[in-house]
Amino acid sequence: MAQRDIKPAGENIGEFLAAQQEKSTLRFLTCGSVDDGKSTLIGRLLYDTKLIFEDQLAALEAESKKHGTTGSDVDLALLVDGLEAEREQGITIDVAYRFFATPARRFIVADTPGHEQYTRNMATGASTAELAIILVDAQQGILQQTRRHCYIASLLGIRHVVLAVNKIDLVDFSQTTFDEIVAEFDEFAEALNFDTAVAIPMSARFGDNVTSKSASTSWYDGPSLLEHLETVDVSSRNGEPPLRFPVQYVNRPSSDFRGYCGTIASGQIAKGDSVVVAKSGKSAKVHRIITHGEETSRAEAGDAATVLLDAEIEVSRGNMLVAPDNRPHVADQFMANLIWFDEQRLLPGRSYILRTECDRTNATITELKYRVDINTFSHDAAKFLEMNEIGVCNVSTQSPIVFDEYDSNRQTGAFVLIDRITNATAGAGMIQFPLRRASNVHWQALDVDKESRADMKHQKPVVLWFTGLSGSGKSTIANLLEKKLHAEGRHTTILDGDNVRHGLNRDLGFTDEDRVENIRRIGETSKLMVEAGLITIVSFISPFRAERRMVREMLEDSEFVEVFVDTPFEECVRRDPKGCTRARSKGRSRTLPASIHPTKLRNARMFT
Amino acid sequence: MLASGSHLRRLEAESIHIFREVAASFSKPVMLYSIGKDSSVMLRLAMKAFYPAKPPFPFLHVDTTWKFREMIEFRDRMARELDFDQIVHINEDGVRDGIGPFEHGSNTHTHIMKTVALRQALDKHGFDAAFGGARRDEEKSRAKERIFSFRDANHGWDPKNQRPEMWKIYNTRVGKGESIRVFPLSNWTELDIWQYIMLEDIPIVPLYFAKKRPIVERDGMLLLRDDERLQLKPGEEIQERMVRFRTLGCYPLTGAIESNADSLEAIIGEMLTARTSERQGRLIDRDEAGSMEMKKREGYF
Numbered sequence: 001m002a003q004r005d006i007k008p009a010g011e012n013i014g015e016f017l018a019a020q021q022e023k024s025t026l027r028f029l030t031c032g033s034v035d036d037g038k039s040t041l042i043g044r045l046l047y048d049t050k051l052i053f054e055d056q057l058a059a060l061e062a063e064s065k066k067h068g069t070t071g072s073d074v075d076l077a078l079l080v081d082g083l084e085a086e087r088e089q090g091i092t093i094d095v096a097y098r099f100f101a102t103p104a105r106r107f108i109v110a111d112t113p114g115h116e117q118y119t120r121n122m123a124t125g126a127s128t129a130e131l132a133i134i135l136v137d138a139q140q141g142i143l144q145q146t147r148r149h150c151y152i153a154s155l156l157g158i159r160h161v162v163l164a165v166n167k168i169d170l171v172d173f174s175q176t177t178f179d180e181i182v183a184e185f186d187e188f189a190e191a192l193n194f195d196t197a198v199a200i201p202m203s204a205r206f207g208d209n210v211t212s213k214s215a216s217t218s219w220y221d222g223p224s225l226l227e228h229l230e231t232v233d234v235s236s237r238n239g240e241p242p243l244r245f246p247v248q249y250v251n252r253p254s255s256d257f258r259g260y261c262g263t264i265a266s267g268q269i270a271k272g273d274s275v276v277v278a279k280s281g282k283s284a285k286v287h288r289i290i291t292h293g294e295e296t297s298r299a300e301a302g303d304a305a306t307v308l309l310d311a312e313i314e315v316s317r318g319n320m321l322v323a324p325d326n327r328p329h330v331a332d333q334f335m336a337n338l339i340w341f342d343e344q345r346l347l348p349g350r351s352y353i354l355r356t357e358c359d360r361t362n363a364t365i366t367e368l369k370y371r372v373d374i375n376t377f378s379h380d381a382a383k384f385l386e387m388n389e390i391g392v393c394n395v396s397t398q399s400p401i402v403f404d405e406y407d408s409n410r411q412t413g414a415f416v417l418i419d420r421i422t423n424a425t426a427g428a429g430m431i432q433f434p435l436r437r438a439s440n441v442h443w444q445a446l447d448v449d450k451e452s453r454a455d456m457k458h459q460k461p462v463v464l465w466f467t468g469l470s471g472s473g474k475s476t477i478a479n480l481l482e483k484k485l486h487a488e489g490r491h492t493t494i495l496d497g498d499n500v501r502h503g504l505n506r507d508l509g510f511t512d513e514d515r516v517e518n519i520r521r522i523g524e525t526s527k528l529m530v531e532a533g534l535i536t537i538v539s540f541i542s543p544f545r546a547e548r549r550m551v552r553e554m555l556e557d558s559e560f561v562e563v564f565v566d567t568p569f570e571e572c573v574r575r576d577p578k579g580c581t582r583a584r585s586k587g588r589s590r591t592l593p594a595s596i597h598p599t600k601l602r603n604a605r606m607f608t
Numbered sequence: 609m610l611a612s613g614s615h616l617r618r619l620e621a622e623s624i625h626i627f628r629e630v631a632a633s634f635s636k637p638v639m640l641y642s643i644g645k646d647s648s649v650m651l652r653l654a655m656k657a658f659y660p661a662k663p664p665f666p667f668l669h670v671d672t673t674w675k676f677r678e679m680i681e682f683r684d685r686m687a688r689e690l691d692f693d694q695i696v697h698i699n700e701d702g703v704r705d706g707i708g709p710f711e712h713g714s715n716t717h718t719h720i721m722k723t724v725a726l727r728q729a730l731d732k733h734g735f736d737a738a739f740g741g742a743r744r745d746e747e748k749s750r751a752k753e754r755i756f757s758f759r760d761a762n763h764g765w766d767p768k769n770q771r772p773e774m775w776k777i778y779n780t781r782v783g784k785g786e787s788i789r790v791f792p793l794s795n796w797t798e799l800d801i802w803q804y805i806m807l808e809d810i811p812i813v814p815l816y817f818a819k820k821r822p823i824v825e826r827d828g829m830l831l832l833r834d835d836e837r838l839q840l841k842p843g844e845e846i847q848e849r850m851v852r853f854r855t856l857g858c859y860p861l862t863g864a865i866e867s868n869a870d871s872l873e874a875i876i877g878e879m880l881t882a883r884t885s886e887r888q889g890r891l892i893d894r895d896e897a898g899s900m901e902m903k904k905r906e907g908y909f
C-alpha cells in the first residue's frame with residue numbers, strides 16, 4: 001500500500017516497518033447529511049495521503065464520466081461509494097470502513113450515511129469510534145440531522161468531535177458564515193459533554209484545510225483536519241479502569257488444562273493476582289496467563305488472553321473475572337438508553353434475546369420511560385419505539401448479567417437485543433445503572449415447592465394453551481376437557497380470555513402493546529397455577545408467535561402444551577357466538593387484530 | 609512476540625476474539641482455506657486463538673482443479689505439519705462436464721468450479737459458519753462487509769439487509785439452512801499482512817517470491833505455464849522470465865508481475881512503491897466496477 005511516508009525501495013525497509021509498529025491507531029467516523037461532501041472528504045484524505053493506486057484512478061476517471069457530479073474533474077466521492085445501488089443513486093447507503101496512514105498515525109474511518117432512516121449505520125460506526133467528524137455544508141449551516149448526528153455520537157460514548165464546515169469555497173471563504181455556524185453548534189453541543197470539539201473551515205473538493213492549511217482562510221488559526229487527527233489525545237479521562245475480563249470461551253484440551261479465554265476489556269491481569277468471578281463472588285488466584293499463543297506473566301486491556309486459575313471454581317462463557325476491590329454490577333434489572341433498528345417496533349413486555357459481548361439471556365423491556373426527540377433532545381412519553389428512535393427504558397433479564405455503566409466502560413456497558421423469530425439485530429443498548437429492586441429483593445427459598453404441591457395432588461401440573469379464532473370452539477373444547485379431568489379427580493383451573501379481560505386485565509385495551517401485556521399477565525398467572533400444582537387450561541386468541549413463545553419459556557419444557565383449534569374461517573364466522581369474527585369480516589373488528597389471519601395461525605401447530 | 613500495544617498486536621487480538629466467538633457460538637464452523645497469504649495468516653491466528661488446543665474446526669479447500677501445483681503441494685504439507693483436519697472439495701459435476709477457464713471463460717469457470725462448488729461443500733457438511741480471508745481494503749464492495757456477514761439459505765448476500773454490528777457484540781443467531789461468513793481479517797491491510805508474515809515468520813507458497821518461471825504472455829497478462837492444459841496459440845511462445853505473484857488463484861486466471869523481489873523485505877519494498885492495487889492481477893474484477901458485488905450476491909465469498 002502506497003503511503004505518504006514511502007521510502008524508495010532499497011532504503012531501509014526494516015526501519016520503515018519498525019516505525020509502522022510504533023504508530024497508534026485512531027478510529028473515527030464521518031457523518032453528515034446527503035451531499036454535505038462526506039465521500040468527497042474521505043476521497044480527498046485517501047488521495048492526499050497517496051492511497052489511491054493508478055488502476056483505481058483510471059477506473060475512477062472512467063466512472064466520473066458515467067456517474068460523476070463534478071463535470072470533467074475526477075469525482076473523489078466515487079472512490080468510496082462502494083455498492084452499485086449507491087453509485088446509481090449517488091448516495092452512500094451503508095457504513096463502510098477505510099484505512100489510511102500518515103507518518104504519525106494509522107486511521108480506520110467508518111464512513112456512515114446521512115439519511116434519516118440509516119441511523120442504525122451511524123450508531124454502528126460510532127460504537128467503535130473514538131472521534132467523529134460532523135460535516136455541515138457552509139451554505140446550509142446546521143441542520144436537524146447535524147444535531148441528530150452529534151447526539152448519537154455522544155450517546156455512543158464518543159468524546160471528541162470535529163465540526164467540518166465544508167464547501168467554504170462556495171461562501172467565499174467567509175469568516176462570518178463560519179463563526180455563525182460555530183456559534184449555533186456550540187449552543188446545542190454544550191449539553192453533549194464532548195471533551196474536545198474543534199471547528200475547521202474546509203473545502204473537501206479543493207483540499208483547503210484538509211491535509212494542510214489553506215491560504216484562502218488566513219483568518220483561521222487552528223489546525224488542518226489531518227494535523228488535528230494526527231495529534232488529538234483520545235485516551236480515557238477516567239484514569240486507570242479496573243480489571244474486566246469477560247469469559248468468551250473455555251479451552252479444555254485435557255483434564256489438567258482449563259483456560260478461560262477472552263479479550264481483556266479494561267485494566268490488567270498478572271500471575272499471582274487475586275481475581276473474583278463476578279456472578280458467584282468466588283475468588284481465586286491467577287495461575288498462568290497465555291496471550292496470543294505464548295506464556296506470559298501479565299496481560300492488559302485489548303489483549304486476547306487465556307487465563308488459568310489456581311482453584312477449581314465454576315466459570316463459564318458470559319461470566320467475568322474482575323478486580324476484587326472494584327467489582328461490576330451483577331443484576332437482572334437495569335435502566336438503559338436504547339436505539340431501535342428493527343422495522344417491527346419495540347414493544348414493552350415482549351421477550352427479546354439480550355446479548356452482551358459474551359453473555360446471552362432473555363430480556364423484556366418492563367417500562368419505556370420516554371422517547372428522546374433527537375432534534376430538540378426533549379423527552380416524550382411513548383408506548384413503543386419505531387425504527388431509528390431512541391428511548392430510555394427499564395430492562396429485566398431472565399438471569400442476572402454482569403455489567404458496568406456505559407459511561408465508565410463501553411465494552412462492558414453495552415448490549416444488543418435480537419428478535420426471537422427473525423434473529424434480526426433489533427436494537428442496541430447502553431446501560432445507565434442497575435435498578436435497586438433487583439439487588440435488594442432476593443428470591444425466597446421456599447420449603448414447600450412446586451413438586452411437593454403436585455405430589456400431594458398426585459398429578460403433573462401443566463398448561464394446556466388453546467388458541468384459535470373467536471368462534472373456533474376453543475372455550476367449548478376447554479370446558480369439556482375440564483369436566484372430564486374433574487370427573488377423573490384431577491385438580492384443574494381454567495383461564496378464559498374474555499373472563500380475564502373483565503378482571504385482572506380490565507385496564508388493558510386492544511393496541512399491540514396491550515395485547516402483549518395481556519398475554520404476559522396470563523402467562524405469569526398460568527405459571528403461578530402450575531406452581532400450585534394445577535392442570536391449567538387457557539383459552540385465548542393469542543396472535544403473536546413471539547408472545548406464545550415467551551409464555552412457553554416461562555415454564556419448564558414439559559409444562560406447556562399448545563393446542564390450536566383449527567376451524568375454517570368461514571365456519572368461525574357462521575357460529576361465532578359473540579359476533580367478533582363477523583365484525584371483523586365486515587371491517588369493524590374490536591377484538592381481532594389486523595395481523596391475525598387463519599393461515600398465520602396454522603404456524604401455531606409447530607409449537608406443540 | 610509482537611510489542612505490547614502495537615498496531616499489529618491489536619489486529620491480532622481482534623482476529624483471535626473473532627475466532628473464539630465463532631467456536632463458542634456455532635455448532636459447525638469451518639475455515640475456508642485458499643492457500644494464499646491471507647489464509648496463511650488466518651491459519652496462524654487460528655492456531656494462536658486455541659493454543660494449546662488445536663482449532664476446533666476443519667479447514668476446507670475448494671479445489672477448482674486449476675490451482676497452481678505449488679499451491680496444492682503447500683496445502684498438503686501444511687495439513688501434515690500442523691495436523692489440522694482438512695477437507696478438499698471438488699465440483700465433480702464440473703469435472704464431468706469438463707469445465708475449465710480456457711474453454712468456458714473465466715466467468716463460467718469461476719461460477720461453477722468455485723461459487724457453486726463452495727455452496728455444494730457448505731450444504732453437504734451443514735456448516736453454519738465459514739471463515740474467509742477477505743479484507744475491507746481489498747475492494748470497494750468489501751469495505752461495506754460486516755465481520756459476521758449473514759447469508760440466507762441460498763448463500764445469498766443482501767447488501768441492503770445486513771445486520772448492524774455494534775461494539776464487539778456479534779449476532780451469531782441463524783435459522784435452519786442459514787449461515788454466517790466470518791472475516792477475521794476485515795481490518796487488516798495488505799501491508800499489515802506482509803508485515804505480520806515477516807515478523808511471525810509464517811510460511812507462504814513460494815510463488816509469491818520472484819524466480820525464473822516459464823511464462824506465456826496473453827491478453828496483456830503474464831501466465832505461468834503450470835501444466836500441459838495451457839496450449840500455445842499461434843505466435844505465442846514460452847519465455848523464462850523473472851516473475852512473482854501478488855495473489856494466487858487458478859493459474860490461467862492469475863497474472864504474474866515482473867519482479868526481482870525474492871525476499872519478504874523486497875516484496876514489501878516493492879509494494880510500498882507499487883502503483884497498482886492488488887486485485888488488478890485477478891481477472892474476476894476486471895469486467896466492470898460492480899462485478900465483485902454481483903459475485904458476492906451469488907454466493908462467491
Ligand SMILES: Nc1nc2c(ncn2[C@@H]2O[C@H](COP(=O)(O)OP(=O)(O)O)[C@@H](O)[C@H]2O)c(=O)[nH]1
Pocket residue numbers: 032033034035036037038039040041069070077091092166167168169170202203204205206
Ligand atoms: N464546491 C464544493 N463542492 C463540494 C465540496 N465537497 C463536496 N462537494 C460536492 O458536493 C457534492 C456531494 O458530495 P459527496 O461527497 O457525494 O457528499 P456525501 O453525500 O456527503 O457523501 C458533490 O458534487 C461534490 O463534488 C466542497 O468543499 N466544495
